[in-house]
Amino acid sequence: MAKEAVITLKDVDVRFHEKNRDVHAVDHVDLTVERGDIYGIVGYSGAGKSTLVRAINLLQRPTSGSVNVLGEDMLSLSAKALRGERKRIGMIFQHFNLMNSLTIADNVAFPLKGLRPKAEIQAKVTELLQLVGLEDRANAFPTELSGGQKQRVGIARALASDPEILISDEATSALDPKTTSAILDLLKQLNETLGLTIVLITHEMEAVKQICDKVAVMDEGAIIERGSLLDIFAKPQKQLTKDFIDTTLQLDAAIASVRDQPAVAHLQGADQLVRLTYLGASTDQPLVATLYKDFNVTANILFGDIQILQGTPFGNLIVVLSGSQDNIDRTFKYLADNDVQVQHIDKEA
């Protein structure tokens, strides 16, 4: 199936003046999002993610560059036409941004008010509240709801005008891990059932890992690395990307406790403390057994973490490899040939 680009940003640059300093928030970014993608943009706060996604619906007008969304050259639209286009791009926010003076039902109806017959709006609101699992809270006010429930209202509201694209601006960052996961599942479900294209910005790689199929990593206004989720996890090029991936593994704590173990404290001869990272196919091989059988190298597993990314196993092992220097060198070659990343770990911090 030929994929259709629904968002194309070309050479988008955003600079603004802020309290005696010039901010170069977005630095010549190109970005293409195809229909049906869940595109994650990850970076620390201040990396320019929020500004970049606001260039999609022109809440932030770029200083230069071009913005094409759903076939429209956004920068050439009149104010009225732009408002029409914005109805095709839903947006949800970190702090939900609901109207506290309106009930849940009225919040969801808000974007439709005056544009459609009352009965139709009411039917749509009921349908949307069912979709997000809040049909029994229709007459409550936002202050009576939990954070997760508020975000569900935000999602229902964003879907009211049947958008083709949903922009999620740190939508789970104010939520606890369990609620975050439930909201992400809901987004995934909307992506699959409605064919909704989602651009998700976050500083949590965990969120990206859970639902995104493509990832871009942003730093200082620029996209420094991008690709499919599996490619990025399998072969991260930039240190920042590696750092983000490691946040999903709690690897720092693991390495610290591994260093305390006797097997590490008493490394001998050619023994090597290494981290093995592998994805998908390479996991099918009985790796540890092969190393012993073919190379006479033992692998003492001190820490292991295997997660499933889009149905593909992603493994991280910290092992001590023991054997002769020759055999260990041959082992490294074998691992490299089989797409297993090897990273040496110092035995002392």
Add this chain to the structure above:
Amino acid sequence: MQFLNHLFPNVVPIWTGDGGVVQAINETLYMTIVTTIVAGIIGLILGVLLVLWDEDGLVANRPAYFVLDKVVNVLRAIPFIILLAIMSPVTRALVGTGIGPTAALVPLIGGTAPFFARQVQNALLTVDPGVIEAAEAMGLSPMAIVFRVYLREGLGELVRVTVLTIISIIGLTAMAGAIGGGGLGNLAIAIGYQRYENDVIWVALIFILVMVFIIQFIGDVIARKLHH
């Protein structure tokens, strides 16, 4: 009656009739209500414009904001008693006379509108900018955002500043009264103070306080209704 005669000997004879207490109450109510409505509308429009033209506003307009902001500041800085004097030619041109409650309306509105504009601006700035952004992202026009978001989400604060403004208007009517505007202020000064009839001053004060308390009470009830 005997008791009232004893307590307010100078008030009872002038209770009704021209220049009497009832008339003074009516004049104060008249000045307060008309000023509230007219200055309320002008102040609301100017306050909304200040929010919209602000640097971070929906239709940022630096020169327009600068001018309006300064005009509001200058008008607010003029002491009301001096404003009364300065505006008297305008009043005469508009109303035909410089004396009486209707004439007092001109400086009252002139003094209140900029005050209320600033209050409205501050009230609307309490509306969460995130909610405004969400409305923009939904494709609402600036006009729709004013009516459906700012005035709706800011309603509680608007009620609060309106109560504050009405109370301030009641105070200003008393001052306008002192220089010939009529009303309870005029009664207290022209009769009570200048003829050493202290009971008249006290009665004028009591009625002014009753008005203030009623306004405050209504404001509290509305505020409670709006609070979720």
